[in-house]
Amino acid sequence: MSSEARSLVAVSAGLSQPSSTRLLADRLVAATERSLRERGVDVSTEVVELRDLAQDLVNNLLTGFPSERLRETIERTLAADGLIAVTPIFSASYSGLFKLFFDVVERDRLAGMPVLLGATGGTARHSLALEHAMRPLFAYLGAATVPTAVYAAAEDWGQADRPADIGLRERIERAGGELATAVTARAAPLRRDEFEDPIPFEDLLRGG
């Protein structure tokens, strides 16, 4: 059993407080943590609420640099062993706030990152947005998305005349297990710090 501790970051683009998006993120976190601990893997998790960073994200787009708070959040996210990304579905796709975060992360830095996708919406009719909008975004970023993505519509949380959909709970458990597997299997990311370890100039001169 691996005793090496792993870290998870969950990015939630929910807008209200509390939000069903955050609720889904918390459930996905809990399922992933449970699955990791069953394998003897210690895990620590941070949940990032993008609503708290909304102004910083817009400023970053306009100025070209992140605020100290946003920079630290991005660095912690990129340093995680696994990412849980959850957004409400607006106008047939992820929300603008959700996209902003992944727009300011430098390209390639999410390459190989195990990612569990989650989304929420008022009706189940938008559930395929996970597959036609969200998964291609992460494919572009080179992230390793796990096969099960989880969509939670209003009715999945329970309705007046019947209990919450057992299917949602099962999907959450399955997706959490898949992310735990990916996180456990992933070798420690090898990342060269281009400031600590620059390309020697002789190599640059040779066209390296």
Added chain:
Amino acid sequence: MQFGIFSVSDITTDPTTGRTPSEHERLQAVIAMARKAEEVGLDVFALGEHHNPPFFSSSPTTTLAYIAARTERITLSTATTLITTNDPVKIAEDYAMLQHLAGGRVDLMLGRGNTGPVYPWFGQDIRNGIPLAVENYALLHRLWREDVVDWEGKFRTALTGFTSTPRPLDGIPPFVWHGSIRSPEIAEQAAYYGDGFFHNNIFWPSFHVRRMVGLYRRRFEHYGHGPADTAIVGLGGQIFMRRNSQDAIREFRPYFDRAPVYGGVSSLEEYADTTPLTVGSPEQVIERTLGFREFAGDYQRQLFLVDHAGLPLTTVLEQIELLGEIVPVMRREFEALRPAHVPSDPPTHASLLAAKQTDAAAPTAATAPVPSPVAVGERS
């Protein structure tokens, strides 16, 4: 320590009057600024190079040569000279010409340029920005140091038996700064050659400046040019001063709020908090600027941007006068904090000439070894 001003040569509508200066007016304004800078005792005037509106300065050596003829003491420089889209042969020629005309009062800062569409206008591609900067400078470096050059590279026609004329004044190439906001390759390049490194940190938080300058200093030592703290560093800065800080903020706010360069972002206060922008009293500017050495170390050149965002010339000249008042104070304070072995100034033509004459008189005198660049044409 050298203090000066630089202009990026933007033509911006004054948001308080709605008036847009003509190219001719801005070009004349730059001449007036340079002369005022010399008059109040500043050390450097630097001018940018751009090939697209809203900028006018496409040919900095022409303007700088004119300024050289109208001034006597001030060092003329660039911010920046495009090492990517200019032919390095033409840079070698133009700046050697300028150096002769200005009696050696010339150095230059090389930059890549970050406007994608400009590159193809000059037959280049922004995706080759770093390789262009590396190869073109390797050639420029040789053209100023070798009388006859045979050369083959990837980005321009080969040279056989080429002599760049005029030869540098007194056989001393102009001192070169390499400017970059965020590319570690350029800090590495400056370190490799033992040239200066300039971080125009005006739109960036100190975190980035610290990383870039730190890399340059460490690698400067690695390449055998001397201890890291003796590497030659220049910084940008951006100020607006009035005797009373509230007056400065009130007057500058509309320029901040509406100037395209700030992107209409956050608030002046927030921006000034995270970047080196300082809007306030002369005392505040002194204090803030002295703080730069906390993240950049003891450095040699401080250039301020004072003429952008549509500020009218009369205001800009007032800013330069105020700068003339506080520079002696800043110089004294910086020098009081500087360790004895750290140079106060970057190399100048006069100091390089004196060093050359000393070397000639005593051929065994130790000089920092300059690694000879790998021939670029020999890549596999």
